[in-house]
Amino acid sequence: MDQMVNINIFAHAEQPNQVAKELGCEGIHGITRDKDIVKRVIDDAKRRLSNENWPQKYRNMFDSVEGIRILPVHMHPTGEVTMNNVVPGSDDLPFIGIGDALHALPPWSGMSGNYALVDAADLASALLIEQQQKSSWTPNSIATMLRGQEKKFLQRTEDRRELGIRTGNFLNGYKSSTAINDFDLISRFLGKKFQWNDPKAVKLYAYLRSLTLLNQWDNYGVPLSKLEQ
Secondary structure, three states, X not given: OOOXXXXXXXXXXXXXXXXXXXXXXXXXXXXXXXXXXXXXXXXXXXXXXXXXXXXXXXXXXXXXXXXXOOOOOOOOOOHHHHHOOOOOOOOOOOOOOOOHHHHOOOOHHHHHHHHHHHHHHHHHHHHHHHHHHOOOOOHHHHHHHHHHXXXXXXXXXXHHHHHHHHHHHHHHHOHHHOOHHHOOHHHHHHOOOOXXXXXXXXXXXXXXXXXXXXXXXXXXXXXXXXXXX
């Protein structure tokens, strides 16, 4: 029986829009099987693993790669920048953006999906309130209400956007330059060396280890014996 394996490589870059260009994939949609491009990606992956303690069987998987696809993760700029780049003449139009259409965020922790649901619920409530307070709707009154909702939706995602920026900088500055054997996430978060007599450090350690154990226990329905083969 033929088998197919998907290998996902997550990479952070200060200028993500340049990634496709650097890999020679600019303008390509879907999966490319160009041998030169595929070889370039495989060579880069092997180079990144060369100083790490990865089992050889995992390194060998890259030799069977036949095609690659770039799936970029986008994040909109700050709310202030977004509001300053509104299409001229669109303020009076009775439409609204919610979720990623208005404030795209990285998919970490389900932020994008959660905010989209909250936006939709708040928008429905705002429309009901508008209907109760006014005897009749007009395009202008609806547009005014929608602009206010958009501003609120943007403002409440600002801290998540800042968190995304800080996380990206952390990954680019620390993870990309540190061998996996030397990777000390807890000390990095704490800003100091981990010590067992530090209650805050122990609490963080316990939290991260619990996530690891839960993931190992569940494993997305795949038995560990299968993963180790």
